[in-house]
Amino acid sequence: xxxxxxxxxxxxxxxxxxxxxxxxxxxxxxxxxxxxxxxxxxxxxxxxxxxxxxxxxxxxxxxxxxxxxxxxxxxxxxxxxxxxxxxxxxxxxxxxxxxxxxxxxxxxxxxxxxxxxxxxxxxxxxxxxxxxxxxxxxxxxxxxxxxxxxxxxxxxxxxxxxxxxxxxxxxxxxxxxxxxxxxxxxxxxxxxxxxxxxxxxxxxxxxxxxxxxxxxxxxxxxxxxxxxxxxxxxxxxxxxxxxxxxx
Numbered sequence: 001x002x003x004x005x006x007x008x009x010x011x012x013x014x015x016x017x018x019x020x021x022x023x024x025x026x027x028x029x030x031x032x033x034x035x036x037x038x039x040x041x042x043x044x045x046x047x048x049x050x051x052x053x054x055x056x057x058x059x060x061x062x063x064x065x066x067x068x069x070x071x072x073x074x075x076x077x078x079x080x081x082x083x084x085x086x087x088x089x090x091x092x093x094x095x096x097x098x099x100x101x102x103x104x105x106x107x108x109x110x111x112x113x114x115x116x117x118x119x120x121x122x123x124x125x126x127x128x129x130x131x132x133x134x135x136x137x138x139x140x141x142x143x144x145x146x147x148x149x150x151x152x153x154x155x156x157x158x159x160x161x162x163x164x165x166x167x168x169x170x171x172x173x174x175x176x177x178x179x180x181x182x183x184x185x186x187x188x189x190x191x192x193x194x195x196x197x198x199x200x201x202x203x204x205x206x207x208x209x210x211x212x213x214x215x216x217x218x219x220x221x222x223x224x225x226x227x228x229x230x231x232x233x234x235x236x237x238x239x240x241x242x243x244x245x246x247x
Contacts, residue, residue, distance in 0.1 A: 070229070156228070
């Protein structure tokens with residue numbers, strides 16, 4: 001009977017130690033969460049930061065010829081104007097404005113999923129060829145943990161200028177080491193979208209989702225913004241970003 005009791009006790013202690021080690025490793029510590037912003041650079045102040053019909057950010061023939069993934073910047077002034085709660089319950093007005101929900105739905109120990117004041121050119125004044133030159137703002141990954149999954153829903157309108165156009169939505173992504181050196185830049189692509197005959201000049205809403213893993217120091221320190229590549233000129237109206245962290 002004593003031997004059986006000792007075996008049960010040892011099993012319980014071992015199981016408890018396993019649970020503690022899993023929690024310490026971060027596998028089940030914390031909760032998933034999300035944040036949203038509509039703070040895209042270029043939204044017109046003259047129209048209360050709402051895109052006017054037929055107008056937006058041009059993806060030009062030069063961009064087509066260069067096979068460019070055009071990134072879409074975030075702007076702090078637009079953020080302050082558009083990322084404001086439109087509901088009364090729950091009351092989040094006293095929280096820090098780090099997105100539309102004022103941080104209400106963020107994951108544990110994540111202060112913000114956006115950096116609206118970041119300037120790539122200020123940090124890398126001599127940079128070329130990364131795809132981020134001239135961009136501002138970023139999706140902020142610095143508070144994430146190894147093992148998190150990043151999901152970004154990019155909402156945007158497309159206005160085709162030529163029939164039979166294919167666009168490629170993506171997250172333009174640059175891994176960085178602990179010294180903030182960019183080690184690799186690449187596109188995390190979603191499924192391409194085709195606009196056939198009869199689409200020219202019309203506005204089409206798209207809500208695409210792209211995912212990425214966060215598994216290393218270079219992922220946590222990565223730079224990323226939404227981007228689009230097209231095989232013909234188009235007009236893009238970026239609308240919003242819903243960034244979700246799954247744990």
